[in-house]
Amino acid sequence: MEGLFLLSLGLFMKVVLADSMLAGSADTIFGSQGKLGALDAWTGVLAFSGQIFFDFAGYSTCAIGAALCLGFILPLNFRFPYAAIGFTDFWRRWHITLSAWLRDYLYIPLGGNRKGRLRTYMNLMITMLLGGLWHGANWTFVAWGGLHGLYLWGERLFTDRKDSRLSREGNPIPAMAEPVKAGIGLPASNRWAYALLTFLLINITWVFFRSPTFTGAGNVLQSMFGMVHEATPLLTTIAIIKVAVIVAAMLVAHWLMRNTTILDLIRRLPWWVTGLSWSLMLILLILSQESSSSFIYFQF
Numbered sequence: 001m002e003g004l005f006l007l008s009l010g011l012f013m014k015v016v017l018a019d020s021m022l023a024g025s026a027d028t029i030f031g032s033q034g035k036l037g038a039l040d041a042w043t044g045v046l047a048f049s050g051q052i053f054f055d056f057a058g059y060s061t062c063a064i065g066a067a068l069c070l071g072f073i074l075p076l077n078f079r080f081p082y083a084a085i086g087f088t089d090f091w092r093r094w095h096i097t098l099s100a101w102l103r104d105y106l107y108i109p110l111g112g113n114r115k116g117r118l119r120t121y122m123n124l125m126i127t128m129l130l131g132g133l134w135h136g137a138n139w140t141f142v143a144w145g146g147l148h149g150l151y152l153w154g155e156r157l158f159t160d161r162k163d164s165r166l167s168r169e170g171n172p173i174p175a176m177a178e179p180v181k182a183g184i185g186l187p188a189s190n191r192w193a194y195a196l197l198t199f200l201l202i203n204i205t206w207v208f209f210r211s212p213t214f215t216g217a218g219n220v221l222q223s224m225f226g227m228v229h230e231a232t233p234l235l236t237t238i239a240i241i242k243v244a245v246i247v248a249a250m251l252v253a254h255w256l257m258r259n260t261t262i263l264d265l266i267r268r269l270p271w272w273v274t275g276l277s278w279s280l281m282l283i284l285l286i287l288s289q290e291s292s293s294s295f296i297y298f299q300f
Contacts, residue, residue: 002065002068002263002266003065003066003067003068003069003070004065004069005065005266005274005278006061006062006064006065006068006262006263007061007062007065007066007069008065008278008281008282008285009058009061009065009262009281010057010058010059010060010061010062010063010064010065011058011062011285012058012281012284012285013054013055013057013058013061014054014055014058014059014062014295015058015285015288015289016281016284016285016288017050017054017058017246018050018051018052018054018055018058019055019288020288021242021243021246022047022048022050022051022054022243022246023047023051024239025043025044025047025235025239025240025242025243026044026045026047026048026051026210028044028234028235028239029041029043029044029045029047029220029234029235030044030048030210030211030216030220032234034231034232035223035228035229035230035231035232036219036220036223036228036231036234037223037228037231037232037233037234038223038224038225038226038228039233039235039240040223040231040233040234040235041220041223041224042224043235043239043240043243043244044220044235045203045206045207045210045220045224046203046243046244046247047243047247048206048210049082049199049202049203049206049247050243050246050247050250051296052206052209052210052296053078053081053082053250054250055295055296056077056078056095056295056296057077057078058295059295060076060077060078061078061262064076064077075096075097076096076261077095077096077097078093078094078095078096079092079093079096079258079261080093080253080254080255080257080258081093081094081254082199082202082250082251082254083195083251083254083255083257083258084195084198084199085191085194085195085198086155086194086198087148087151087152087155087198087201087202088152088155089198090198090202091148091152098131098134102127102130102131103127106126106127106130106131107123107124107127110122110123110126110127111123117160120156121153121156121157124149124152124153124156125146125149125150125153127149128145128146128148128149128152129142129145129146129149130145131145131148132144132145132146132148133145135209138212139214140208140209140211140212140213140214140217141208141209143208143214143217144205144206144208144209147204147205147208148205151201151205192255195255199251204221204224207220207221207224
């Protein structure tokens with residue numbers, strides 16, 4: 001039953017949320033050749049941010065559910081990544097199997113963090129650049145990986161300096177990198193703000209991931225930061241509200257679920273709540289059958 005529930009949930013995430021609710025707005029913005037307003041640009045980027053999560057996490061959830069029905073337990077591939085507090089935490093939550101492979105077969109063999117700070121920064125960047133290239137022979141993927149490498153650099157530099165200062169002050173804590181990256185020990189408001197900043201900066205990387213050219217990515221980024229004027233609105237008010245509601249609900253759900261799993265949740269819920277939720281997902285799946293696009297990660 002748990003396997004069938006995960007299979008239904010994965011299809012719901014893909015067919016209903018990713019394809020029916022978000023894909024149209026993302027395709028309209030990233031396929032536009034004209035000027036974009038800031039609201040349209042942000043809506044399109046947030047729509048793709050939700051789309052790629054629901055598409056890929058839905059794909060992984062279907063696989064995990066189907067395997068569970070056959071008696072096999074596959075590892076989690078997503079652990080509510082948009083609740084990540086920092087970029088190291090993000091890569092522990094997003095595409096976990098690829099992250100583990102990059103760590104074990106690229107980062108650690110390159111020397112990891114065992115050969116000094118300079119080599120650590122170099123190893124981080126090489127790993128992320130190759131991770132971007134893994135997605136395809138397009139320089140925009142390399143730029144996507146390079147941006148994540150820069151984010152990890154900045155986070156690592158901040159924590160290294162904090163460690164050095166604490167060491168000079170005689171602080172008994174040997175390293176503060178982990179608490180900063182995972183949010184442990186930070187006030188709740190600071191953890192929430194850091195998670196929101198992480199999410200916003202990750203959205204900038206999705207522009208390069210989704211755009212086929214640097215010109216297209218540059219146009220979207222200029223529009224996002226108000227550098228384009230006299231743009232004609234492309235998205236309808238209904239489309240903007242739909243994206244805003246779904247993305248906001250996704251962020252809230254990720255934050256509330258960041259330390260648990262879907263199966264743990266449904267095991268605690270009353271049977272009738274699980275039954276109603278499952279029934280609603282199946283009904284919406286039936287009503288959304290016009291969707292026919294393949295999973296995004298099939299191309300990889």
